[in-house]
Every structure is written in structure tokens, then in C-alpha cells.
Amino acid sequence: MSRSIRAARWSTLAALLIAMAAPLSARQGPRTAPPDRAPGTVTLPIADYDRLVDRAAQPAGGGDQPPIPAVVARAELTGRVDGDVARGTLRLDGEVFQRGAVKVPLVSGATLAEGRADGRALPLLQDGDTHAGVLTGPAPFVLTLDWTAPVEPTPGRVSVLLPQPSAGTGTASLDLPGDPGDVRVEPGLVTDRQTANGRTVVRLTLAPGARTRVSWSVREAAGQAVPVEVRTLGDVKSLITIGDGDVRLSSLVDVTVVRGEPRDFQIELPDRYEATSVTGATLDRFSVNGRIVSLTVREPERRRHQFVLTLEQAHAAGSFKADTSFPTIAGVQRESGEVLIEGGGTLQVTPDSDDTVRRMDVREAHAALRAMARQPTLAAFRYQRRPGEPRRLALDVKRFADAPVLSAIAERASAVTLVTSEGRMLTEMTFVVRNRAQPFMKVTLPPGASILSAEVAGETTRPVTAADGTRVPLLRTGFRPAGPYIVSLVYLHGSQPLLNKGDAQLALATVDIPISMLEWELFLPEQYAAKPVAGNVIPIRYERTGAVATAPPPPPIAMPVSETDRASAGDLIGLLTDSAGAILPGVTVTLVVDGRQRQVTTDAKGMYRFSGVPIGHVNVKAAIAGFSSNEASFIFEGDPRRLDMRLDVLGPSETVNVASESGRDLKAEEASAVQQAPSQNIVNMQRKVAGVLPVRVDVPRAGTAYRFVRPLVLNEETSVSFRYKRR
Numbered sequence: 001m002s003r004s005i006r007a008a009r010w011s012t013l014a015a016l017l018i019a020m021a022a023p024l025s026a027r028q029g030p031r032t033a034p035p036d037r038a039p040g041t042v043t044l045p046i047a048d049y050d051r052l053v054d055r056a057a058q059p060a061g062g063g064d065q066p067p068i069p070a071v072v073a074r075a076e077l078t079g080r081v082d083g084d085v086a087r088g089t090l091r092l093d094g095e096v097f098q099r100g101a102v103k104v105p106l107v108s109g110a111t112l113a114e115g116r117a118d119g120r121a122l123p124l125l126q127d128g129d130t131h132a133g134v135l136t137g138p139a140p141f142v143l144t145l146d147w148t149a150p151v152e153p154t155p156g157r158v159s160v161l162l163p164q165p166s167a168g169t170g171t172a173s174l175d176l177p178g179d180p181g182d183v184r185v186e187p188g189l190v191t192d193r194q195t196a197n198g199r200t201v202v203r204l205t206l207a208p209g210a211r212t213r214v215s216w217s218v219r220e221a222a223g224q225a226v227p228v229e230v231r232t233l234g235d236v237k238s239l240i241t242i243g244d245g246d247v248r249l250s251s252l253v254d255v256t257v258v259r260g261e262p263r264d265f266q267i268e269l270p271d272r273y274e275a276t277s278v279t280g281a282t283l284d285r286f287s288v289n290g291r292i293v294s295l296t297v298r299e300p301e302r303r304r305h306q307f308v309l310t311l312e313q314a315h316a317a318g319s320f321k322a323d324t325s326f327p328t329i330a331g332v333q334r335e336s337g338e339v340l341i342e343g344g345g346t347l348q349v350t351p352d353s354d355d356t357v358r359r360m361d362v363r364e365a366h367a368a369l370r371a372m373a374r375q376p377t378l379a380a381f382r383y384q385r386r387p388g389e390p391r392r393l394a395l396d397v398k399r400f401a402d403a404p405v406l407s408a409i410a411e412r413a414s415a416v417t418l419v420t421s422e423g424r425m426l427t428e429m430t431f432v433v434r435n436r437a438q439p440f441m442k443v444t445l446p447p448g449a450s451i452l453s454a455e456v457a458g459e460t461t462r463p464v465t466a467a468d469g470t471r472v473p474l475l476r477t478g479f480r481p482a483g484p485y486i487v488s489l490v491y492l493h494g495s496q497p498l499l500n501k502g503d504a505q506l507a508l509a510t511v512d513i514p515i516s517m518l519e520w521e522l523f524l525p526e527q528y529a530a531k532p533v534a535g536n537v538i539p540i541r542y543e544r545t546g547a548v549a550t551a552p553p554p555p556p557i558a559m560p561v562s563e564t565d566r567a568s569a570g571d572l573i574g575l576l577t578d579s580a581g582a583i584l585p586g587v588t589v590t591l592v593v594d595g596r597q598r599q600v601t602t603d604a605k606g607m608y609r610f611s612g613v614p615i616g617h618v619n620v621k622a623a624i625a626g627f628s629s630n631e632a633s634f635i636f637e638g639d640p641r642r643l644d645m646r647l648d649v650l651g652p653s654e655t656v657n658v659a660s661e662s663g664r665d666l667k668a669e670e671a672s673a674v675q676q677a678p679s680q681n682i683v684n685m686q687r688k689v690a691g692v693l694p695v696r697v698d699v700p701r702a703g704t705a706y707r708f709v710r711p712l713v714l715n716e717e718t719s720v721s722f723r724y725k726r727r
Contacts, residue, residue: 024094041565050515050585056702065098066098069104070102071095071097072092072093072094072105072166072168073095074167074169074170075092075093075169076109076170077089077147077171078174083150084153085150086150086151089144089146090145090146090147090163090165090683091145092142093141094143095141096140096141098138101134101135102134102137105127106130106131106133107130108127108211110163110165111148111150113146116144118142122143154215157218159213159215159216170258170486171205171540172188172204173203174201176202178199179198179200183216184216185204185212185214186212187207188206188212189205211705212242229259231257231260232255233252233253233333234328234329234335235335236305236326236328237251238251238252239373241343242342242343243344245315246309246314248311248312251633252355253267253308253327253329253359256303257302257303264297265295265330266294266295266329267307268327269292270311270312273312274312275309277309278309280305282299284296292434295307309327317399319399321394321397322397323393323394323492326391334386336383337383339381339383340376341373346399348400351381352394352395353393357382357383357392358381360382361380362377363515399472403670405475407435407436407437408441411432411433411484414520414521415427416523418523419523419525421498421528422497422523423497423498423624424492425494425506430486431484431513432484432582433474439473440472440473441511442468443470443472446509448493450493451463452492453490453492454489457475457487468471469536472487473488479706482578483585485585492568493525500726501723503533503721504724505719506719506720506721508717508719508720513693514712515711515713517711517712518709519626519649519708521707522708523703523704524704524721524722526701526703526704528704529724529727531722532721535719536709536710536716537719537720538710539720540709556644556646557641560639565642568640569639570637570640571609572609572643573607573610573640573642574643576608576622577606577646577647578648578650579648585603587602587624589622592618592621594614615636616636618636619632622645625645630645
């Protein structure tokens with residue numbers, strides 16, 4: 001033995017020698033004292049030394065053993081029930097941890113026919129009720145076992161007891177005959193069920209460590225031996241919708257089961273119709289074969305089934321004639337029906353039928369049928385039908401072309417124009433618009449003009465500009481407000497500065513909606529004297545000789561409110577109209593009680609409302625630019641009251657004549673219009689534009705006002721020519 005090997009072994013055994021020195025000395029008994037030796041050395045017999053060398057030469061022991069020899073992780077069971085036997089396969093996934101051959105428990109409570117592992121036969125051992133397999137590890141394994149189990153009958157039900165795999169998790173798929181009802185799993189959970197081709201596949205989740213029993217209900221053979229005659233009654237409610245290029249038939253089919261438990265029904269479709277949809281609360285499935293629709297329900301024990309069929313038939317656009325029948329239920333003893341015809345657009349429907357289909361009032365139709373209608377109803381019919389009896393209805397449909405109508409109109413319009421000495425003109429146009437379908441109002445401005453602001457129903461809006469003009473958005477029927485509302489716009493345009501004398505032509509913006517009456521007030525600076533000489537407007541002239549008394553508006557009287565006014569105690573409401581009876585939106589109504597003042601504005605319907613009016617003497621005054629004001633005073637006693645007022649168009653007290661010719665030269669003696677003080681319209685506009693114009697404009701504070709009127713303006717330019725002279 002070499003010196004290096006001996007040195008290594010001594011270093012390894014040093015601790016053992018020191019620990020064993022005392023015990024070895026004790027076992028050897030009394031001996032003579034050893035000779036003196038150097039510290040750190042041990043003397044022992046050669047036999048002990050050889051034994052320690054042999055122990056040091058042995059290799060170190062192995063690692064820890066696995067806690068369990070093997071495990072079965074997952075089980076998948078499939079089976080099929082035929083007659084009184086259930087057969088199937090069981091797949092087991094797991095792993096052997098221990099080295100060598102290991103006996104692994106696989107399944108309990110099963111009759112196994114064969115076992116396979118990786119396509120080879122698997123040795124199986126039976127220990128009581130448990131089957132085990134001999135597997136070699138360490139390695140994963142996949143096993144397939146063929147199992148069989150008897151089907152156990154009980155009164156009204158049958159069941160099968162599945163094998164119990166020794167796995168942590170397990171699933172099962174069981175193929176059962178027919179369409180069994182009330183499938184139960186104890187313990188476990190049914191996760192899916194599918195029925196097809198006379199078989200039902202049930203998927204289950206198994207409970208670990210417990211045997212699973214699957215049971216289902218069956219019908220007794222004795223009960224099936226005597227067939228039960230099925231008797232049913234039918235009711236068909238059909239809605240015929242006439243469209244532009246088709247006729248749609250929506251039928252609500254009610255089947256009442258008098259006797260039996262039918263599971264399948266058949267409905268025969270009318271000629272030339274194609275089924276687009278079939279729905280129902282108890283409908284399981286359906287199929288369409290030509291004109292026959294076969295229906296299968298989920299709950300045959302129910303006494304009533306309801307289905308909705310949607311059919312469609314194409315036809316040429318325009319007028320047409322068609323014969324139509326209705327869906328019929330096969331095998332019913334008696335069938336009743338109702339028919340409702342609806343259509344949209346300008347059409348005339350002339351139905352024709354014999355005595356078997358009788359006409360009735362539309363209001364007599366069933367509520368469910370009337371609820372299905374979405375368009376105006378034109379006619380209604382009812383009928384009774386026995387098996388084999390046809391029911392038909394002839395339709396003569398005439399469709400007429402739509403004629404264009406006005407979609408929007410301005411009931412009246414007013415324009416106010418300020419002319420400055422710089423030649424700039426500032427115009428505000430206000431329209432009382434009643435709109436049905438027009439999305440916007442097209443405005444064509446004079447050359448070089450630009451819009452400064454626009455409002456629709458009291459709210460600021462932003463016009464859009466296109467190549468053919470400017471468009472202001474409008475509110476349509478169905479949106480707020482529902483009645484007439486005010487549209488206003490302010491625009492600035494300019495021309496050459498006014499000279500000492502000369503001629504000038506002024507024009508208003510053109511809109512694409514008709515205007516019933518247009519009033520124009522023109523305000524010129526005080527340093528110029530002017531007279532109108534031409535234009536397509538009618539100037540208002542005043543004759544001082546002989547004033548004609550005009551009928552003043554009736555004095556407003558506070559009246560009790562009606563039930564439709566929806567007013568409560570302390571409310572004061574009213575309606576503002578003009579002399580023609582048209583409503584006036586935007587009128588300022590002032591209420592004064594005990595020196596305290598409140599103001600409201602009439603809405604789009606011309607209505608105003610004050611709430612919480614105190615008891616006492618009240619004064620109500622209504623005013624708007626271009627109209628004379630009106631007021632009333634009375635004692636308010638706390639009960640809700642209604643005070644309606646009428647405002648007349650503002651004008652002078654003299655007799656007014658208007659020139660009926662348009663565009664002729666107006667001579668001085670004929671056009672000697674009386675210079676008038678500016679109306680409230682001018683004052684309001686001067687206040688509105690003060691300090692907010694984008695460019696500096698010298699707005700005149702004093703001058704002469706001229707008024708014009710023009711009825712029925714249809715997308716035309718409104719203009720007037722002036723001859724002016726500096727004072």
C-alpha cells in the first residue's frame with residue numbers, strides 16, 4: 001500500500017480512532033502501560049486496524065426512499081349501455097416512483113376483461129374487491145382496462161354501478177339508449193347531455209374515493225302497449241305586412257293539447273312563402289321540408305305550446321295582386337284564426353274573400369296580434385277551419401307615388417338692418433320656424449357677408465359653410481321642442497362708404513324655407529336723409545289725414561285653470577298669441593307683486609308659468625320686440641289661475657297704406673314716408689352688438705327707421721334701393 005493512500009485513510013479515521021480508544025482499552029482488560037509516545041498518536045492492534053480499513057473502503061449509503069411506491073393521477077371512463085349490460089374502457093394515467101417491480105392498486109368493484117399497458121398485456125392481481133397491476137419503475141404509465149357491469153332494474157328506473165378507479169380525479173362518459181329522463185348521479189355531477197340518433201350521451205364528473213351510481217327513468221312496457229289518441233286544437237293569428245318589395249307573414253301559432261302527450265307537430269306553410277324563422281318557448285328543434293315544418297318540443301306533458309313563424313314572399317315593386325293563405329296545423333280537430341293587414345306608405349289595399357273568411361273591425365283583433373303591428377292597420381278578418389278546408393284571401397294592392405310637401409316653414413320672419421356711415425351693414429334676421437323633417441336651413445348671404453352668431457330655440461349653434469351656401473341646423477319633430485321655435489342669425493356685410501349723395505341698394509339673406517310674412521326694419525344714420533325708390537318690398541306709408549280706429553286687443557282676464565293645465569296652488573300660467581291667433585314664443589312676461597319683480601320667457605308653445613305667487617295685488621306685463629305690449633292687474637288669491645294675452649304688431653297710430661306694386665320707381669310725393677323713431681328692435685340690436693363685434697363698427701345711436709313688408713317669400717332675394725343725401 002503506497003504512502004499517499006495510507007495518509008488519506010489516516011486522515012479519514014482520525015476521529016473514529018480517538019472515539020474508540022477508550023472502549024477498545026476497556027474491552028481488552030488490564031494491560032501494561034504503553035511506552036511513551038508523541039502527543040496525537042494512537043496505538044491499536046493490527047486486527048482492529050484492518051477492520052477499520054475495510055469499513056473505510058465501503059461506498060457511502062444511497063438517498064432517501066420515495067414516500068409512496070406509485071400514484072394513479074387521472075381516470076377517464078367511457079361506457080355504453082345495451083340491454084341489461086354496460087361495457088366500456090377505463091384509462092388510467094399515473095407514475096411509479098420506486099425502483100423495480102411495484103404492485104399498484106388500480107380499480108375496485110369492477111369486472112375486468114383485459115388490461116393493456118403501452119399496447120401489451122398487463123398482469124393483473126385481484127386482492128378482494130380491488131384489482132392491482134404489476135408495474136416497473138421509476139417511470140410514468142398509461143393503462144387501459146376493459147370493464148363490464150350489470151344494469152340493475154327498479155320500478156320505473158334502471159341504474160348501473162360504475163367501477164371505482166384509485167385516482168385523484170375522474171370523468172366519465174356514458175352512452176344511454178333513447179332519450180331518458182331524470183338522469184341522476186350519486187355521488188357526482190352531470191356536466192353535459194346530448195341526444196342524437198336515438199342515443200343520449202351523458203358526461204359526468206366522478207367523486208374521488210367513492211363508487212358512482214348512474215340511474216334514469218324509463219317507461220313501463222305495459223304503458224306503451226296501449227296507444228293514447230292525441231287530440232289537439234289550434235289557433236293561428238297572422239299579421240300580413242305589405243312592404244315595398246315583399247309581403248311578410250308573421251303567425252302566432254297556439255296548439256292546445258286536449259288528450260295525450262304529443263312530442264312532434266307539423267305545420268303546413270302557404271304557397272309561395274318561404275320560412276325565415278321559427279321560435280317557441282318549448283321548441284327543441286325544427287326542420288323545414290318543402291312546405292312542411294316539423295317541430296319537436298321539449299316538454300310533451302304541457303297542455304299548451306306556442307310558436308312564432310315568420311314567412312316572406314317577394315313581389316314586384318308598385319301595385320300588384322296576390323292570393324294568400326295561412327299556416328295550418330296538421331291533425332288538429334278544429335282551428336280558428338285571425339288576420340290583420342298592415343302597410344306603410346301611400347297605398348290602398350282592397351281585400352276580397354268568400355264567406356269562410358269574414359271581415360271584422362280592426363279594434364276587435366286580439367291584443368297580441370295588434371301588439372305585433374308596427375305600421376298603420378288597414379283591415380282585419382277572422383275564420384274557422386276544419387281539417388281539409390282551405391282559407392284564402394285575395395289582395396289588390398295599389399301603391400301611389402309620394403308627392404313632395406313642405407318639410408319646414410317660417411310662419412313669420414323679421415329683419416333689422418343697421419347702416420353706418422362707413423358703409424357697413426349689420427343685420428339680424430329672426431324666423432319663427434315650424435319644422436317636420438328638414439335637418440338644416442340653407443342660408444345664402446349677400447356677397448362679402450359673414451355670420452357673426454346664430455341661435456336655435458334659444459341655444460347658440462355653429463353654422464357650417466359649403467360651396468353652395470351656409471347651413472344652420474334645425475330641430476325636427478320628435479326632438480325638442482315639438483312646436484314652433486325661433487331661429488336667429490346676425491351677419492355683417494359691407495359696401496362702399498356713403499357719400500354726400502347717391503344711390504344704395506340693400507338686400508337680405510335668402511333662405512330655402514318659405515316665409516309667410518317678412519317684416520324688414522331699416523335704420524339709417526341721422527346725418528342722412530333717404531327715400532326708397534325701388535325694390536321688391538312694400539314700404540309702409542302713413543297718411544296723417546284721418547286716423548282709423550283699430551280694435552284694441554281684448555283686456556286679459558285671469559281665469560281658473562282647467563284640468564289639462566296641470567297647475568297647482570300658487571301657479572300663474574298663460575298663453576301669448578298675436579292678432580292672428582298664432583303663438584308667440586320668446587315673449588318676456590314680467591310679474592310685479594308688492595314692488596318685487598320676476599320675469600320669465602314663453603316657451604316654444606307660447607306658454608309661461610310663475611310658481612309660488614304670493615297672495616295680493618299682482619301686475620302682469622308681456623312685451624316683445626315688434627309688438628305692442630299688454631298688461632293686466634288683478635287680485636291673486638292663491639288658487640291656480642290662467643291669464644292669456646294677445647299682442648298686436650307694433651305700428652303708428654295713423655292710417656297705414658302699403659304700396660301693392662313691387663319694383664316700380666317710387667316718386668317722392670308717393671313715397672313721402674314719415675320719419676319714425678327707432679323701434680325696440682333697433683334698441684335691442686344696438687345693445688346686443690355693443691362691444692362684441694370682431695371689427696370696429698360705428699353703430700349709430702340715432703337716425704331714421706324705415707319699415708317694409710313682403711308676404712310669401714319663396715327662396716327669393718329681398719332688396720330695396722335708396723336715394724340718399726347728406727343733411
